[in-house]
Amino acid sequence: MIYINNKYLDTAGTPASLTTPHNLTKLARLMIKFNTNSTIVDADIPNYKSDEILTRLKAYSIGKFQLDAADQAKCYYCESYGAHVASFQVEHFRPKKSVNAQDTNGVAVRGYPWLSIDWHNLLLSCPACNSTGAKGTRFPIAGVRAVTPHCNLTLEQHMLINPEIEDPATYITFNDLGQMRGIGNGNACKGNVSIGVYTLNRDALVVNRLKIWKDLSSEICEAVYASEKGWFGFLKLSTLYTLVIKKIIKTQNNEQQYALWGRYINENIEQLVGSLIIKKKYKSKFLRLYKRYAQLNN
Numbered sequence: 001m002i003y004i005n006n007k008y009l010d011t012a013g014t015p016a017s018l019t020t021p022h023n024l025t026k027l028a029r030l031m032i033k034f035n036t037n038s039t040i041v042d043a044d045i046p047n048y049k050s051d052e053i054l055t056r057l058k059a060y061s062i063g064k065f066q067l068d069a070a071d072q073a074k075c076y077y078c079e080s081y082g083a084h085v086a087s088f089q090v091e092h093f094r095p096k097k098s099v100n101a102q103d104t105n106g107v108a109v110r111g112y113p114w115l116s117i118d119w120h121n122l123l124l125s126c127p128a129c130n131s132t133g134a135k136g137t138r139f140p141i142a143g144v145r146a147v148t149p150h151c152n153l154t155l156e157q158h159m160l161i162n163p164e165i166e167d168p169a170t171y172i173t174f175n176d177l178g179q180m181r182g183i184g185n186g187n188a189c190k191g192n193v194s195i196g197v198y199t200l201n202r203d204a205l206v207v208n209r210l211k212i213w214k215d216l217s218s219e220i221c222e223a224v225y226a227s228e229k230g231w232f233g234f235l236k237l238s239t240l241y242t243l244v245i246k247k248i249i250k251t252q253n254n255e256q257q258y259a260l261w262g263r264y265i266n267e268n269i270e271q272l273v274g275s276l277i278i279k280k281k282y283k284s285k286f287l288r289l290y291k292r293y294a295q296l297n298n
């Protein structure tokens with residue numbers, strides 16, 4: 001999960017498809033049902049998943065405002081590309097119809113239907129992160145629940161990280177095995193709740209994240225092995241190191257899958273390379289080159 005505030009910076013504003021007369025009429029009818037405690041069904045919800053909305057969210061997911069044909073969008077939560085996770089879903093950060101009883105002390109809470117077509121409540125999720133058993137209709141809070149449109153949402157103190165309004169890096173870090181964990185003192189709890197609810201340590205994600213570092217570290221070790229065997233000199237080693245260093249630096253870019261993990265790799269490169277079983281002279285040479293390229297990249 002990375003910070004994605006493009007929606008707030010996008011001068012295009014709210015997508016027109018959200019505020020069509022038909023949608024606004026439907027929202028008014030929905031709120032009559034809500035206010036009279038009538039049962040709300042899926043058919044009552046205005047349209048929040050047009051191509052326009054999906055395309056805009058996909059662009060934001062990789063730090064852009066407009067999506068190009070070759071772009072691969074990412075899940076806002078787990079940062080998996082679409083190819084890995086089937087089709088994306090437009091997801092309500094605050095659930096539109098009901099809140100999971102796990103987060104309400106068992107009291108029935110009818111969700112936030114007034115936010116069902118609120119542009120700032122719509123995020124992009126893969127089916128795994130948004131499934132029942134993951135985010136689904138979960139919305140844990142530490143403060144006072146907003147139960148009508150007149151309630152102050154800021155009093156809720158939501159315990160799930162919203163990557164559009166707060167930097168997940170404040171709350172989440174990793175260990176060297178690619179597993180996420182909450183960070184800091186006050187922030188650790190929000191980080192851990194988010195990791196748990198979004199299921200960000202599910203096996204497939206940890207395996208995918210770790211594979212990124214494993215592939216890169218294999219390249220480092222293979223270059224060192226060949227150099228140690230005398231197959232080529234230090235100059236060629238520098239060339240091979242440079243190639244892998246460029247790949248390492250790239251892992252943290254917004255459009256990359258698991259960019260937050262890529263940032264961890266880069267911030268902890270000394271420790272990660274230190275754990276590889278290679279001689280000190282090879283590590284020192286690598287880290288010197290890394291620092292040079294990292295500075296060039298800044």
Ligand SMILES: [Zn+2]
Pocket residue numbers: 075076077078079080125126127128129130
């Ligand atoms: Zn996901």
